[in-house]
Amino acid sequence: MREEEKKRSSLKNFFKKRWVFPAIYLASAALLISMLFWYQSAGKNTADDQNLTKNSKNLTGMSGEDSVVEVNQAFENVAMPVKNEDEANIVTQFFDTKASTEEKEAALIVDGSTYRPNMGVDIAMKDGSEFEVVASLSGKVDSARQDPLLGNVIEIEHENGIKTIYQSVKDMKVKTGEHVKQGDVLATSGTSQFNKEAKTHVHFEIRKDNTALNPIDFFGQPFTAFEKVEKPADTSGETNNEVEEGTGDSEQEQTETGKELQPEKKETEE
Known part of the structure; x- marks a missing residue:
């Protein structure tokens, strides 16, 4: 006590x-x-960060995610739309009007009695198995649609008017408006009614301002290589035997126009 x-x-x-x-x-x-100073300082920093993000979006006209995609894309090399290029094989070449007669004939797709120029390349596995189709470049999905004739189509937009197109695919993993990074899985290889001889494959196209380019010329090249592509000259005076270079007709457009092409024949000496 x-x-x-x-x-x-x-x-x-x-x-x-x-x-x-x-x-x-x-x-x-x-x-x-x-405590009052700390509260005011924290609130100010948050407001500044929000204003900075908003101003950055207003100045560039794109969100932060868009900026990241475009920055990465500028430093990317164009890749084949497969995970392992060593296991892949090009079964149908791009139709090039400057190629030899034999090469042109090899790049024609036979559709009954009609011959159509291949505006891209058809890629398949050497063992004929299905494979995952991946993004050749980072970009934004402009369209991912079902097409029973072409075997479904995915179109991805890139900078400077460049677009990559993936046809003859199934089990699509992306939707219109989504951003993808190079190497992301887009779909699984499939077949198409348009080119049955290619069997399980992916039809891959590269376009600049809707002009078809030969993907083989750009595989492994930096994205900046597209800047050197010149606008194709006017070839409207050529015959149907010689397909206009860079007409921009996709496989779908060719089926709609029904334009018939006959393989060129070698001239015989008199």
């Missing part, structure tokens, strides 16, 4: 000292002021 009374007595004596309450008041005030 005496010890408790001594403790209470000492505590009362402590609070009777003149400097105790002012010290407690000053410490409380300092703590309160510190």
Whole structure:
């Protein structure tokens, strides 16, 4: 009992000292002021970050995600739309009007009695198995649609008017408006009614301003290589035997126009 009374007595004596309450008041005030400054500073930093993000989007005209996709894309090399290029094989070449007669004939797709130029390349596995179709370049999915004739179609937009097209696919993993990175899985290889001879494959096209380019010329090349592509000359005076270079007709457009092409025959000497 005496010890408790001594403790209470000492505590009362402590609070009777003149400097105790002012010290407690000053410490409380300092703590309160510190908390106010911290709260205001945190709120200001958050507002600044939001304004910076908003201003950045307004200045560039795109969101942060768009910026990342475009920056990465500028430093990418054009890749084949497969995970393992060593296991892939090009079964149908691109129709190039400057190629030899034999090469042109090899790049024609036989549709009954009609011959149509291949505006891309048809890629299949060497063992004929199905495979995952991946994005050749980073970009934005412009269209992912079903097509019973072409075996479904995925179109991806890139910078500077470049577009990559993936046809004859199934089990599509992407939707219109989505952003994809190079190497992302887009779909699974499939077949098409348009080119049955290719069997399980992916029909891959590269276009610049809707002009078909030979993908083989760009595989492994930096994205900046597209800047060197010149606008094709007017070939409207050529015959139907020689397909207009860069007409921009996709396989779908060719089926709609029904344009018939006959393989070129070698001229015989008189």
